[in-house]
Amino acid sequence: MESRIIKLEEFAGVTRDRLTRIETRLDHMATKEDVSKLEATLLRWFIGTAVSLTALAFAAAKLIH
Template identity: 45%
Template sequence: MSNVRDITERLRRLSPDTIGHGSGGPPYNGDMEARVAKLESTAAEIRDRLTKIEVRLDTTATKEDLHREMSAQTWRLVTFVSSLGAALVAATFFIARSVH
């Protein structure tokens, strides 16, 4: 009980001119020109969409850009807080020396 069928007899019945050229059924039934034309028009639309996506990607920040900006912002914050702390310490020292 095998599901494998012997197709040698069927292959012998095929004429050599139909092998590789189709038998009139899809995709060889004359619809090919219309299908190719539709694919070509769709390809133009896809090309336009890809161009729009590429333009948008050129202006979009990458992961590396975001990392670089976050790092720069962090160091600015550290510098500001350190400077503020030093100024507060200096002010406290000045006030403590001035008041007897």
């Protein structure tokens, strides 16, 4: 019975260490708010780039024609 208790106590220590590592990893993960902000930023960059390239293409076409 004593050996079983010792094994359970060792297992509890290992489990506590693993849980601490998992919590640390979860603290550094992106939240929904972070993802939403990133999505909005990327969308603005995409639209801005598309508008700029379209304007550049029309300007080049006008100069060539």
